[in-house]
Amino acid sequence: MRHLLIAAAALVPLSSASAQTVAIIxxxxxxxxSQGTIAKGTLVLQNGKILAVGVxxxxxxxxxxLDAKGGVVTPGLIAASSNLTVSEIDAVSETRDxxxxxxxxxxDIQYGVNPGSAMIPHARQSGLTRAVATPVLSRSGxxxxxxxxxxxxxxxxxxxxxxxxxxxxxxxxIVSLASGQSDLVLGAxxxxxLDLGQAGAAAAGGSRGASLVLVRAALEDARAFARNRSEYxxxxxxxxxxxxxxxxxxxxxxxxxxxxxIRVSRASDIRQALRLAREExxxxxxxxxxxxxxxxxxxxxxxxxxxxxxxxxxxxxxxxLGSRLDNAARLxxxxxxxxxxxxxxxxxxxxxxxxxxxxxAYGLPYQAALASVTLNPARIWGIADRVGSLEKxxxxxxVLWSGDPLETSSWPVAVFIGGVRQPDGSRPFELRDRxxxxxxxxxxxxxxxxx
Amino acid sequence: MKTRLxxxxxxxxxxxLAGACASTTAASPTSGVAGKAETRPLPAGLDGAxxxxxxxxxxxxxxxxxxxxxxxxxxxxxRQIEDGVVLFRDSRILAVGGADTSVPEGFAVIxxxxxxxxxGIIDAHSHLGVYPSPGVSARSDGNEGxxxxxxxxxAEHSIWPQDPGFHRARAGxxxxxxxxxxxxxLFGGRSVTLRNVPSVTMxxxxxxxxxxxxxxxxxxxxxxxxxxKGRAPATAMGNVAGYRKAWIEAAxxxxxxxxxxxxxxxxxKADAPKRDLQLDTLSGVLRGEILVQNHCYRADEMAVMVDVxxxxxxxxxxxxxxxxxxxxxxxxxxxxxxxxxxxxWAGFKMExxxxxxANAAIAFRAGACxxxxxxxxxxxxxxxxxxxxxxxxxNRIGLNISPAEAIAWITANxxxxxxxxxxxxxxxxxxxxxxxxxxxxxxxxxxxxxxVFIDGAVAxxxxxxxxxxxxxxxxxxxxxxxxxx
Numbered sequence: 042m043r044h045l046l047i048a049a050a051a052l053v054p055l056s057s058a059s060a061q062t063v064a065i066i067x068x069x070x071x072x073x074x075s076q077g078t079i080a081k082g083t084l085v086l087q088n089g090k091i092l093a094v095g096v097x098x099x100x101x102x103x104x105x106x107l108d109a110k111g112g113v114v115t116p117g118l119i120a121a122s123s124n125l126t127v128s129e130i131d132a133v134s135e136t137r138d139x140x141x142x143x144x145x146x147x148x149d150i151q152y153g154v155n156p157g158s159a160m161i162p163h164a165r166q167s168g169l170t171r172a173v174a175t176p177v178l179s180r181s182g183x184x185x186x187x188x189x190x191x192x193x194x195x196x197x198x199x200x201x202x203x204x205x206x207x208x209x210x211x212x213x214x215i216v217s218l219a220s221g222q223s224d225l226v227l228g229a230x231x232x233x234x235l236d237l238g239q240a241g242a243a244a245a246g247g248s249r250g251a252s253l254v255l256v257r258a259a260l261e262d263a264r265a266f267a268r269n270r271s272e273y274x275x276x277x278x279x280x281x282x283x284x285x286x287x288x289x290x291x292x293x294x295x296x297x298x299x300x301x302x303i304r305v306s307r308a309s310d311i312r313q314a315l316r317l318a319r320e321e322x323x324x325x326x327x328x329x330x331x332x333x334x335x336x337x338x339x340x341x342x343x344x345x346x347x348x349x350x351x352x353x354x355x356x357x358x359x360x361x362l363g364s365r366l367d368n369a370a371r372l373x374x375x376x377x378x379x380x381x382x383x384x385x386x387x388x389x390x391x392x393x394x395x396x397x398x399x400x401x402a403y404g405l406p407y408q409a410a411l412a413s414v415t416l417n418p419a420r421i422w423g424i425a426d427r428v429g430s431l432e433k434x435x436x437x438x439x440v441l442w443s444g445d446p447l448e449t450s451s452w453p454v455a456v457f458i459g460g461v462r463q464p465d466g467s468r469p470f471e472l473r474d475r476x477x478x479x480x481x482x483x484x485x486x487x488x489x490x491x492x
Numbered sequence: 493m494k495t496r497l498x499x500x501x502x503x504x505x506x507x508x509l510a511g512a513c514a515s516t517t518a519a520s521p522t523s524g525v526a527g528k529a530e531t532r533p534l535p536a537g538l539d540g541a542x543x544x545x546x547x548x549x550x551x552x553x554x555x556x557x558x559x560x561x562x563x564x565x566x567x568x569x570x571r572q573i574e575d576g577v578v579l580f581r582d583s584r585i586l587a588v589g590g591a592d593t594s595v596p597e598g599f600a601v602i603x604x605x606x607x608x609x610x611x612g613i614i615d616a617h618s619h620l621g622v623y624p625s626p627g628v629s630a631r632s633d634g635n636e637g638x639x640x641x642x643x644x645x646x647a648e649h650s651i652w653p654q655d656p657g658f659h660r661a662r663a664g665x666x667x668x669x670x671x672x673x674x675x676x677x678l679f680g681g682r683s684v685t686l687r688n689v690p691s692v693t694m695x696x697x698x699x700x701x702x703x704x705x706x707x708x709x710x711x712x713x714x715x716x717x718x719x720x721k722g723r724a725p726a727t728a729m730g731n732v733a734g735y736r737k738a739w740i741e742a743a744x745x746x747x748x749x750x751x752x753x754x755x756x757x758x759x760x761k762a763d764a765p766k767r768d769l770q771l772d773t774l775s776g777v778l779r780g781e782i783l784v785q786n787h788c789y790r791a792d793e794m795a796v797m798v799d800v801x802x803x804x805x806x807x808x809x810x811x812x813x814x815x816x817x818x819x820x821x822x823x824x825x826x827x828x829x830x831x832x833x834x835x836x837w838a839g840f841k842m843e844x845x846x847x848x849x850a851n852a853a854i855a856f857r858a859g860a861c862x863x864x865x866x867x868x869x870x871x872x873x874x875x876x877x878x879x880x881x882x883x884x885x886x887n888r889i890g891l892n893i894s895p896a897e898a899i900a901w902i903t904a905n906x907x908x909x910x911x912x913x914x915x916x917x918x919x920x921x922x923x924x925x926x927x928x929x930x931x932x933x934x935x936x937x938x939x940x941x942x943x944v945f946i947d948g949a950v951a952x953x954x955x956x957x958x959x960x961x962x963x964x965x966x967x968x969x970x971x972x973x974x975x976x977x
Binding site for chain 1: 625626628822842846854888891939969970
């Protein structure tokens with residue numbers, strides 16, 4: 042088994058220094074561009090960019106040839122909202138830098154990004170090449186708790202332990218998942234996250250009426266602050282509800298430059314979010330939107346992108362009573378730009394692509410499903426000029442799959458980020474290989490390479 | 493159930509006899525009916541071994557004799573039959589075979605061309621009903637988190653049959669579930685096995701004759717919950733001390749009841765021990781009637797639990813979650829203990845940090861009885877995908893696991909680990925006709941359950957709204973529980 046892995050890795054030499062010229066031949070190319078699906082074509086990567094895509098493309102002289110043997114090539118997958126690179130273990134709070142508990146909009150997730158995270162190689166094994174690290178409110182957003190301790194029963198209620206949780210969760214960052222880089226942050230302060238609905242209401246003391254009033258007041262404060270910073274600095278301005286740090290973070294939001302990432306579920310709350318954006322002239326992105334299908338045409342008309350989990354089909358709370366398995370299909374059919382997420386559980390990153398597959402089973406067209414994990418998150422996050430499709434000039438973030446990337450039986454055979462072939466190893470794979478190997482006289486801890 | 497109980501009691505009575513010979517003193521009365529009841533049965537409710545409490549009222553839905561013809565059939569006893577024929581009548585499987593299997597007169601024929609047929613999916617770890625949707629505190633009934641030993645509670649008394657999750661699970665092919673208490677406690681209480689049919693009452697879902705399970709929990713949860721309250725257990729060693737203390741009490745309780753029964757059978761005067769619900773359950777485990785379902789993530793902790801069981805002479809039927817089963821596959825195989833896990837939910841806490849996608853596959857190839865479970869109202873709807881991912885992770889390293897093998901992870905093996913393997917879990921003549929017609933290969937992400945049969949009756953049909961039951965809760969709500977073709 043180990044021999045197999047080595048053989049696969051040997052196809053293209055690893056290079057952490059610079060990107061070689063690589064030609065992937067005999068590949069089914071899912072371009073996510075006007076070229077659509079190319080049943081058997083060649084993709085050339087050079088100087089970190091895509092040089093050529095198509096049938097009859099010649100591999101440049103000296104290019105390393107990677108024969109896909111009919112495998113599928115897609116753009117690298119993008120985790121549309123995740124705590125990748127800023128968290129390791131959900132239940133070990135010291136390893137989590139995805140929430141503030143103290144700051145509000147001013148919390149800036151970029152400073153916690155850790156290129157040494159063991160989750161990054163694992164993420165690449167799900168075909169992910171980029172992620173958007175988004176903050177969550179304290180005590181929320183850790184994803185599913187796949188454990189039945191009933192932890193929620195014993196949490197004792199309340200917020201983050203330091204008074205009321207803040208209204209805004211903080212500022213998001215776009216990160217690369219490349220190996221061997223000292224700085225993975227490709228874009229900082231790319232959005233400010235805000236919970237509306239139940240979580241927002243809880244943060245505001247218990248009801249939605251308070252939450253939206255406070256949010257609107259905060260936006261107004263940010264405007265007033267931006268208009269006259271010197272007055273604020275001299276202590277002449279009226280009292281603001283948020284600190285200077287938090288107001289500063291909201292200035293580009295009220296100027297319409299930075300989107301608000303609004304986590305919202307219920308149809309009426311989605312309408313309030315759209316109304317907030319309209320009245321306050323904000324750019325917004327929706328996350329969750331379990332009842333989005335009920336207001337799909339309104340979301341589409343507002344040109345708002347949605348990050349969502351197509352598995353959601355239970356009335357798990359009173360704000361998701363309308364959850365349906367065809368939510369993704371209905372939103373897409375209405376013209377909404379849909380990005381499919383996995384759970385925020387960064388330990389289960391493979392889930393986004395299978396969720397996209399599940400969405401296909403419930404009516405989402407296959408190409409739309411592929412786009413939902415590549416081009417659409419790129420468009421929603423404003424990086425589609427660089428990534429999200431196989432097009433000449435875009436970053437060479439590409440994945441060669443053993444088969445259909447949305448299918449349970451497939452896995453990434455080769456992952457390139459910026460044209461650089463990424464190493465295949467990961468902590469889970471090392472554990473696997475240690476224990477899948479035949480037993481020897483010495484304990485596993487001694488012998489990793491076995492005869 | 494009744495037969496098994498009686499046999500076991502006879503055995504324990506003998507053991508009680510051996511243990512009691514040395515003592516000739518008639519126990520001084522501490523309770524009940526001493527002095528006049530030696531040959532009469534105890535008053536109702538004072539003997540945990542008599543009668544069946546909260547008996548099942550389940551009866552199968554109406555069914556017709558049916559033949560599914562032309563499908564690919566995974567029998568879950570190791571066979572994959574192309575162009576197969578599955579016959580069922582009177583709630584039972586009648587025959588399973590190739591295209592040459594003749595269809596008797598009067599059978600309704602379903603064209604299975606292009607479809608796949610499997611046994612009904614069995615989820616061995618579910619909290620549907622006890623942690624239902626919507627997840628509000630008024631319905632949070634899965635953990636009696638007030639004492640580390642609540643072996644006295646029974647999950648069936650927390651079941652809310654209107655949980656919409658039962659219907660979603662059925663649409664994913666789930667025909668039988670084991671509902672467990674949570675893992676806050678060392679001893680969480682009894683599990684209950686349910687037929688996944690709509691019912692106003694829990695008893696209407698209860699699997700007739702299924703043995704009970706006892707939920708036990710290793711590791712971080714009990715010590716966090718109780719250590720956090722400044723009481724035992726606060727450490728891993730405190731956990732183990734807690735198990736041992738309880739088993740000592742249970743063994744003593746068993747001995748006292750054995751003693752009592754021996755004497756009454758001989759016509760001697762005897763005083764019945766006071767019935768104790770907690771010890772009833774634990775002694776049921778010692779007598780082999782109640783199956784231990786042990787939440788345990790780490791390899792080293794599983795090995796310790798194996799020895800706790802040996803110390804007190806009970807058997808662990810299955811480890812649940814078992815993220816490190818791949819490290820102790822040979823031990824699990826040798827001890828004949830099943831393990832239930834996910835495909836790759838891992839790393840959410842320290843004790844699941846070493847979970848890997850190939851966990852199930854590696855331990856399976858080491859010979860361990862492998863089960864894929866959900867512990868989740870969403871994953872339970874796609875246990876077929878979960879098994880597929882676990883299978884693919886094994887095949888990626890050349891373990892060559894076939895669909896014919898992997899289907900047992902979500903059917904025959906959980907049935908075995910829940911003590912109902914003689915009744916359901918594989919497509920074998922005489923077993924309950926619990927089966928699923930899938931739109932395609934069930935290990936594909938694109939396949940969905942089209943028709944779900946429970947005891948030969950259509951319990952769900954994706955194309956027919958008449959067979960898409962909804963819970964009372966969903967009526968008049970925005971989603972209305974709609975299913976989709």
